[in-house]
Amino acid sequence: MNRIRTGTFLLLFLYIYPWHLTAQDSLGINEGATSPMVNKKLLAAGLVTGSLAYAGASAYLYHSGFTDNQSVAFHFFNDSKSFIQMDKFQHAFITYAASYTGYHFLRCAGVSEEKALLFGGPLGFLLASPKEIVDGFSANTGFSPFDFAANFAGSALFIGQELVFKDQIVKSKFSYSRSDYAEQANGYLGRNYFDGYFNDYNGHTYWLSINANRLIMRNKIPPWINIALGYSANGMFGAFENIESYNSVPIPETQRYRQYLLSLDVDWPRIKTRSGFVNALCKMLVFVKLPFPALEYNSKGELKGYWIYF
Numbered sequence: 405m406n407r408i409r410t411g412t413f414l415l416l417f418l419y420i421y422p423w424h425l426t427a428q429d430s431l432g433i434n435e436g437a438t439s440p441m442v443n444k445k446l447l448a449a450g451l452v453t454g455s456l457a458y459a460g461a462s463a464y465l466y467h468s469g470f471t472d473n474q475s476v477a478f479h480f481f482n483d484s485k486s487f488i489q490m491d492k493f494q495h496a497f498i499t500y501a502a503s504y505t506g507y508h509f510l511r512c513a514g515v516s517e518e519k520a521l522l523f524g525g526p527l528g529f530l531l532a533s534p535k536e537i538v539d540g541f542s543a544n545t546g547f548s549p550f551d552f553a554a555n556f557a558g559s560a561l562f563i564g565q566e567l568v569f570k571d572q573i574v575k576s577k578f579s580y581s582r583s584d585y586a587e588q589a590n591g592y593l594g595r596n597y598f599d600g601y602f603n604d605y606n607g608h609t610y611w612l613s614i615n616a617n618r619l620i621m622r623n624k625i626p627p628w629i630n631i632a633l634g635y636s637a638n639g640m641f642g643a644f645e646n647i648e649s650y651n652s653v654p655i656p657e658t659q660r661y662r663q664y665l666l667s668l669d670v671d672w673p674r675i676k677t678r679s680g681f682v683n684a685l686c687k688m689l690v691f692v693k694l695p696f697p698a699l700e701y702n703s704k705g706e707l708k709g710y711w712i713y714f
Contacts, residue, residue, distance in 0.1 A: 582604070609665065
């Protein structure tokens with residue numbers, strides 16, 4: 405997965421997500437509630453908006469990096485070690501988020517639970533996977549079975565929990581902070597905080613945020629407290645190996661390594677207040693990991709602690 409595709413799929417998620425918040429606010433329906441009738445106007449507006457967003461993201465993708473990409477016979481590409489699997493976690497996160505959003509949008513529009521899961525649950529996989537097929541005919545890339553599997557895993561995580569628990573006990577989340585490596589890369593990892601969001605995997609962390617009561621506490625603590633397991637990687641100036649220079653400026657030699665993290669988190673939608681604004685804000689933050697102290701063990705054999713990790 406190249407850097408242009410990373411930014412595009414993140415943008416696609418940002419386009420999709422507001423459906424969830426808008427639908428719930430307009431109908432006054434909380435997560436998991438039932439609507440007696442299908443709101444056809446809301447449903448149609450969401451489908452049109454989503455289709456236009458997907459078309460716009462696809463057009464941006466084509467004109468940003470693939471206009472000069474020669475078409476060839478369908479072929480495979482082994483990118484299993486790309487960015488120390490950070491891009492695979494990104495695929496899974498985005499497809500989970502899109503499936504979560506699609507399902508809850510349909511529920512808030514009054515669609516039955518069964519149909520919402522049938523049509524909304526696979527949404528992330530269905531949106532992301534056509535691009536993998538296109539890559540199979542591209543000379544500069546190729547079809548990645550690992551990207552395809554990660555797309556499936558993200559949607560499957562959502563669908564499986566709804567089928568078994570009727571709830572999302574484990575939520576996929578994301579956090580980002582500009583890495584120290586970006587300052588050393590002469591623009592290769594982005595020239596500012598926003599640009600780095602799309603180009604610097606060193607600043608990304610992907611989390612599985614698990615409801616603490618369902619895991620170990622047996623309803624002894626507030627229902628919105630979660631335990632978070634995170635994965636990140638550092639020292640990356642390239643997909644498979646680090647480049648030596650960028651725009652004729654040398655890049656420092658660094659060690660690429662994995663990071664495994666343990667932290668606490670908040671399951672934002674489970675927080676209920678008397679303020680409609682606060683409730684809406686909590687729903688909007690559903691995929692955002694709370695900045696919090698964390699422990700890290702990494703592939704260099706180091707154990708570290710952070711007062712605040714995001």
